[in-house]
Amino acid sequence: xxxxxxxxxxxxxxxxxxxxxxxxxVIPLKYTIDGETYTDMYGLSAxxxxxxxxxxxxxxxxxxxxxxxxxxxxxxxxxGKDVLHLAFSSGLSGTCNSMKLAQEELQEEYPDAKIxxxxxLCACMGEGxxxxxxxxxxxxxxxxDEIADWAEKNKLHICHxxxxxxxNHLQRGGRISRTTAVLGTLVQIKPIIHMDEEGRLQVIGKxxxxxxxxxxxxxxxxxxSKGWENDIIMITHGDCLExxxxxxxxxxxxxxxxxxxxxxxxxxxxxxxxxxxxxVFNMGEYR
Numbered sequence: 359x360x361x362x363x364x365x366x367x368x369x370x371x372x373x374x375x376x377x378x379x380x381x382x383x384v385i386p387l388k389y390t391i392d393g394e395t396y397t398d399m400y401g402l403s404a405x406x407x408x409x410x411x412x413x414x415x416x417x418x419x420x421x422x423x424x425x426x427x428x429x430x431x432x433x434x435x436x437x438g439k440d441v442l443h444l445a446f447s448s449g450l451s452g453t454c455n456s457m458k459l460a461q462e463e464l465q466e467e468y469p470d471a472k473i474x475x476x477x478x479l480c481a482c483m484g485e486g487x488x489x490x491x492x493x494x495x496x497x498x499x500x501x502x503d504e505i506a507d508w509a510e511k512n513k514l515h516i517c518h519x520x521x522x523x524x525x526n527h528l529q530r531g532g533r534i535s536r537t538t539a540v541l542g543t544l545v546q547i548k549p550i551i552h553m554d555e556e557g558r559l560q561v562i563g564k565x566x567x568x569x570x571x572x573x574x575x576x577x578x579x580x581x582x583s584k585g586w587e588n589d590i591i592m593i594t595h596g597d598c599l600e601x602x603x604x605x606x607x608x609x610x611x612x613x614x615x616x617x618x619x620x621x622x623x624x625x626x627x628x629x630x631x632x633x634x635x636x637x638v639f640n641m642g643e644y645r
Contacts (some may be wrong), residue, residue, distance in 0.1 A: 362440035362472070362492035364493065364604075365431065367422070367453060368444040370486040371594055373622040380493055385430040386631035387453060387626045390412065396625065400637040401480040406595040408597035417629035421453040431473070435464060441503050444489055444509065448477045449557030450634070457525040474506040478559030480629045483619075483639045484516045484591040490590060513585070518553035519578040521561060521571040523598070523634025524600035536552040550574055552645055575638050576608040582642030583613070590614050594623045596635040605636055 359525050368386035370377070377384055386398045392415050396402055402410075411417065422430075434441050443461075445454040454477045461475045488509060495505050548571035550563035565571040579591070589607050595602035601622070606618045622628075623635055 359444075359501065360438065360440050360472070362442060362496075363434050364496065364505070365434075365441060365443045365486060366489055366608050367444075367446040368479060369453075369624060369626055370444075370489055370620065371482045371621065371627060372489070372503070372619075373621050374399055374428055382489065382493070383430070385427065385443075385457075387422055387451070389417050389418060391415055392627075398624055398626045400521050401625060402491050402626075404597055404625070407628060409632055410626075415513040417625070418577075419451075419626045419629050420470060421451045422456050422462075424456045424459040425454045427453075427456045429437065430458055431457075431464060435468045435473070436539060442474045442492070442502050442506055442509075444476050444485060444492065446485065447479050447481050447553070447557030449479060449554075450481055450508050450559070452467070457574050461561075465474050472502055474502065476506060476509045476511050477557070478509070478516075479489065479553070479555070480516050481512060481518065481553060481557070481559070482623060482637065483621070484553060485517045486619075487590070487639045487641070490592075498595040514645060515641050515643070516557055517554075517579065517582045517645055518551075518559075518637060519575040519582075519639070520521060520551040520553075520559070520631075520637040521548050521565070521575050522551065522594075523548065523568065524632040528608050532540050539619045550576070550578070555645060568601070572605050572636060573608065575636065576605060576612060579609070579638045579640045579642070582614055582644060583640050585643055586641045588615060589639050590610050590617045592621060593618060593620045594633055594635070594637050594639075595620070596623050596628050596633040599632050601634075605638060609638065610611075
């Protein structure tokens with residue numbers, strides 16, 4: 359059996375050290391803020407990035423193009439390895455399409471190789487959670503075919519339970535109207551968001567006040583995880599660690615899970631959510 363690697367986009371939003379320890383190659387997206395372009399995971403720190411957003415600076419992001427995707431994957435094929443790539447949701451970016459175009463071209467040039475590109479229909483630590491379980495299966499000796507099949511069958515069981523603190527970023531991204539953003543901000547309305555089955559972020563509810571919204575996303579995780587084993591819960595945040603730690607405390611108390619990974623949301627995803635986002639990721643029956 360040929361050796362294989364599992365690659366990801368930087369939008370997994372896991373700590374770079376975590377990925378490096380597990381030898382997971384990262385194919386990063388880019389973002390531009392304050393006239394400068396940076397590489398996700400390798401550019402500004404979370405503190406620096408969110409400070410700029412709080413100052414009113416706007417960030418724009420750019421997808422990976424097919425040439426970049428091919429250049430990132432080909433070295434592994436040259437080494438005689440197969441590749442399984444877990445791609446950023448096609449519902450949020452053209453990056454997945456670029457990865458698939460690269461796959462098609464490389465498959466012609468390396469006909470003996472196995473090259474899988476999975477449209478995860480996930481974002482942020484949702485991608486990270488799928489990676490976590492894929493790596494676990496690899497360590498158990500599963501083949502690239504078995505892991506790719508598992509990922510396809512289970513990607514819609516990755517639940518994204520999200521709330522944001524700043525409605526203005528959702529409004530700029532076209533998720534809500536300007537009127538809703540202004541009125542919601544005045545009365546402290548906090549939207550509740552999930553990832554739908556097309557891999558797009560959707561506002562599905564609202565809570566009045568920050569604490570209620572944090573409790574809500576934990577309650578969503580509990581409801582969706584019924585009947586499922588979760589040996590890890592992942593929590594991301596937009597430079598609001600205390601809120602993420604509060605959510606982790608609720609997860610431990612209500613779900614009985616101690617294995618919790620907390621990390622800052624990445625700069626590409628954070629460009630669209632703004633500071634103050636908190637999200638809980640778990641395996642569950644439905645999104």
